[in-house]
Amino acid sequence: VIVGSHLLTNIGELTTNDPTFGDYSALGRLHDAAICFEDGYVVWAGPAGAAPAADEATDCAGAAVVPGFVDSHTHLVFAGDRLAEFTARAAGQPYDTGGIMDTVTATRAASSTELAEQARRRRAALRRSGATTVEVKSGYELTVEGERRLLEVAAHVGDEVTFLGAHVVPPDYATDREAYVELVAGEMLEACAPLAGWADVFCDRGAFTVGEARFILERARERGLGLRVHGNQRDDSGGVELAVELGAASVDHCSHVNDGDLEMLAASMTVATLLPGAEFSTGSSYPSGRRLLDAGVTVALATDCNPGTSYVTSMPFVIALAVREMGLSPDEALWAATRGGARALRRNDVGWLGVGARAHAVLLEVPAAAHLAYQPGSDHVARVFDGAS
Numbered sequence: 201v202i203v204g205s206h207l208l209t210n211i212g213e214l215t216t217n218d219p220t221f222g223d224y225s226a227l228g229r230l231h232d233a234a235i236c237f238e239d240g241y242v243v244w245a246g247p248a249g250a251a252p253a254a255d256e257a258t259d260c261a262g263a264a265v266v267p268g269f270v271d272s273h274t275h276l277v278f279a280g281d282r283l284a285e286f287t288a289r290a291a292g293q294p295y296d297t298g299g300i301m302d303t304v305t306a307t308r309a310a311s312s313t314e315l316a317e318q319a320r321r322r323r324a325a326l327r328r329s330g331a332t333t334v335e336v337k338s339g340y341e342l343t344v345e346g347e348r349r350l351l352e353v354a355a356h357v358g359d360e361v362t363f364l365g366a367h368v369v370p371p372d373y374a375t376d377r378e379a380y381v382e383l384v385a386g387e388m389l390e391a392c393a394p395l396a397g398w399a400d401v402f403c404d405r406g407a408f409t410v411g412e413a414r415f416i417l418e419r420a421r422e423r424g425l426g427l428r429v430h431g432n433q434r435d436d437s438g439g440v441e442l443a444v445e446l447g448a449a450s451v452d453h454c455s456h457v458n459d460g461d462l463e464m465l466a467a468s469m470t471v472a473t474l475l476p477g478a479e480f481s482t483g484s485s486y487p488s489g490r491r492l493l494d495a496g497v498t499v500a501l502a503t504d505c506n507p508g509t510s511y512v513t514s515m516p517f518v519i520a521l522a523v524r525e526m527g528l529s530p531d532e533a534l535w536a537a538t539r540g541g542a543r544a545l546r547r548n549d550v551g552w553l554g555v556g557a558r559a560h561a562v563l564l565e566v567p568a569a570a571h572l573a574y575q576p577g578s579d580h581v582a583r584v585f586d587g588a589s
């Protein structure tokens with residue numbers, strides 16, 4: 201008996217995302233399987249009949265087990281809502297980045313306790329839906345002290361923390377954008393860098409230009425932060441090219457990608473993160489994930505949970521959208537929501553369930569993970585394991 205071990209057995213379909221298992225596909229899939237965790241890590245996986253003894257055992261009764269979802273892009277720390285904006289969009293109004301300032305106003309007015317409480321609730325909802333690793337960004341105060349405060353809250357609820365002082369240019373800098381860019385890349389970055397692992401810039405129409413984004417991201421890189429880019433959501437904005445040029449870990453949205461971008465992405469270490477919740481909520485057309493995958497690009501899926509464009513806390517819902525609207529197969533979508541998300545965060549310890557990986561897993565209520573797309577509207581999560589169990 202392995203001390204402190206936990207065996208999940210009678211698993212109908214086990215997705216390990218470790219190609220050395222099972223059918224040797226990227227999904228590393230086993231049937232009638234078992235997996236053993238010890239001290240928060242996977243120590244064994246294989247046929248149920250060959251499972252080792254363990255201190256504790258869970259009979260999965262033929263249901264599927266998948267790696268915990270890795271949500272590599274969220275904006276969980278905010279106050280207020282944008283229901284009126286959503287309702288107006290439902291009546292035909294297009295998305296405009298101006299709404300971000302409504303959330304900034306509400307967030308600035310909220311106490312840190314209130315912000316932390318709301319962010320915790322959103323994080324709990326994500327976990328209930330199977331997300332075991334979550335990235336959280338700042339970006340809704342846009343002042344030196346405010347962004348710092350948001351990062352402090354983010355550190356409590358997120359596994360990865362991203363500084364997004366360059367979300368939009370606040371109106372008080374409208375006539376002097378350069379001053380805001382200097383502030384973000386200077387004083388704000390100095391105050392925020394110790395609290396974040398990553399820096400992100402919204403490089404798009406209505407936000408920051410490629411030149412402004414490059415300036416900020418280069419300063420962030422000098423301070424040791426990893427880079428991520430909100431790119432090509434509203435336009436063919438040059439964000440993808442910039443992300444690849446700077447060696448960013450991911451470029452997110454990718455709603456408008458040209459053939460040159462596709463080639464650059466395929467030849468790079470930069471992950472293309474698709475956020476179908478944003479297209480869903482804004483009523484925009486979905487980009488083709490198929491086109492990215494066929495070109496050899498590594499794709500991740502994330503919720504983009506935020507009050508303006510994607511008030512979504514369910515990775516299974518994101519998977520369902522990606523399958524139906526972006527041309528991913530259920531297997532590709534599952535991989536993108538797990539190992540793809542881990543790649544986007546440059547994490548090798550999560551997003552898979554091979555030996556040595558963290559024991560972050562989700563026991564589903566369905567016999568195969570493809571049911572997440574097939575039966576949308578419910579998360580089908582029976583139990584979440586995130587290392588503590």
Ligand code: NIG
Nearest residue numbers: 300402430478504506508509
């Ligand atoms: O990822 N695109 C930029 N930021 C968010 C939207 C934020 C907002 O509208 O509040 C996004 O979609």
Ligand code: FE
Nearest residue numbers: 273275430504
């Ligand atoms: Fe976002």
